Amino acid sequence: MSFELLKKLCSTPAVPGREDVFRNVVIDELKDHCDEMYTDAIGNCFFRKKGKGSNPRKIMIAAHMDEIAFIVRYINKDGFVYFQPLGGFDPRVLIAQRVKVYGKQTLDGIIGIKPTHFTTPEERNKVTPLEDLFIDLGLPAAEVKALVQIGDCITMERELIRMGNFYTGKTLDDRVGMYVMIEAFKAMKQSDDDIYAVATVQEEVGVRGAKAASFGLAPDIGIALDITIAADIPDVKEHNWCVVMGDGVGIKIMDSYSISHFGLVQHLRTLAEKHSVQYQMEVLPKGGTDAGGMQLSRGGIPVATLSIPCRYTHTVAESVHKDDVTACIELTRLFMENSADFVV
Numbered sequence: 592m593s594f595e596l597l598k599k600l601c602s603t604p605a606v607p608g609r610e611d612v613f614r615n616v617v618i619d620e621l622k623d624h625c626d627e628m629y630t631d632a633i634g635n636c637f638f639r640k641k642g643k644g645s646n647p648r649k650i651m652i653a654a655h656m657d658e659i660a661f662i663v664r665y666i667n668k669d670g671f672v673y674f675q676p677l678g679g680f681d682p683r684v685l686i687a688q689r690v691k692v693y694g695k696q697t698l699d700g701i702i703g704i705k706p707t708h709f710t711t712p713e714e715r716n717k718v719t720p721l722e723d724l725f726i727d728l729g730l731p732a733a734e735v736k737a738l739v740q741i742g743d744c745i746t747m748e749r750e751l752i753r754m755g756n757f758y759t760g761k762t763l764d765d766r767v768g769m770y771v772m773i774e775a776f777k778a779m780k781q782s783d784d785d786i787y788a789v790a791t792v793q794e795e796v797g798v799r800g801a802k803a804a805s806f807g808l809a810p811d812i813g814i815a816l817d818i819t820i821a822a823d824i825p826d827v828k829e830h831n832w833c834v835v836m837g838d839g840v841g842i843k844i845m846d847s848y849s850i851s852h853f854g855l856v857q858h859l860r861t862l863a864e865k866h867s868v869q870y871q872m873e874v875l876p877k878g879g880t881d882a883g884g885m886q887l888s889r890g891g892i893p894v895a896t897l898s899i900p901c902r903y904t905h906t907v908a909e910s911v912h913k914d915d916v917t918a919c920i921e922l923t924r925l926f927m928e929n930s931a932d933f934v935v
């Protein structure tokens with residue numbers, strides 16, 4: 592486990608549609624571990640390891656590069672910056688947080704709030720809508736306008752740390768999935784099939800990159816690597832927990848974007864049991880992964896998702912359990928090496 596690599600992935604910005612800086616980090620990690628590498632027109636990046644079989648199929652493993660983030664929508668006369676969210680932010684968790692604004696130079700900012708002393712009792716119980724939240728850059732309006740333009744990228748700011756058995760910070764969705772893909776791809780020995788590790792774009796705005804990548808590649812099988820909701824916390828009834836932290840990699844049966852191919856799910860389960868990889872079965876009522884995009888391309892692709900349970904998803908307190916990360920790397924590697932055992 593390389594905490595330093597995970598930390599680097601979490602701290603490198605990738606706003607949906609602007610994944611170029613992050614993509615270079617992935618390229619640096621994987622360029623010496625593949626037989627071929629290319630990027631498509633919208634920025635998806637493909638790393639191919641050639642299969643040893645006589646008739647290799649194409650296996651697409653996908654992890655998304657982008658994070659939930661913002662772009663600058665408006666700058667007011669006093670230099671306060673209003674923003675457009677890209678992805679599913681909860682306005683409750685944004686107040687008083689630090690951000691980075693990528694203008695002509697990278698600027699620190701905070702999402703402002705009216706002091707509690709000046710709020711009415713009604714205001715205190717109400718969540719400010721996202722469109723009314725603003726960023727304070729601590730600079731005069733003229734300077735803000737000289738450095739920042741509409742469309743500039745904004746990301747949340749929070750350093751990844753170890754906390755007990757967890758890693759916690761921002762963007763573990765889906766940097767931990769990317770980390771799993773990188774480690775499994777590096778560790779895999781050989782497969783009869785061609786394995787394509789694909790770093791996708793624009794997942795958080797509706798699995799857009801995966802759709803294009805899957806159409807272009809025309810894989811025979813698709814596996815997405817992503818976090819899933821671990822709701823095993825006080826206030827959530829046990830039957831709604833979905834998955835439990837520390838109980839292993841999630842083998843997804845369904846979410847609201849895809850129903851995993853039944854045979855593929857069985858294959859993954861058998862593989863986990865055979866090699867004593869800790870796993871849990873996952874049914875997620877809401878949310879989706881790149882599997883949803885891959886599944887519907889061309890004439891239909893059999894897909895599944897391997898999930899890393901994550902608490903406090905889509906906040907800067909996203910948390911994953913170290914053992915679940917290890918289990919996900921292990922099952923992904925085993926699947927890559929043994930993909931030929933699964934026949935649709």
Ligand SMILES: [Zn+2]
Nearest residue numbers: 764765817818
């Ligand atoms: Zn994700």
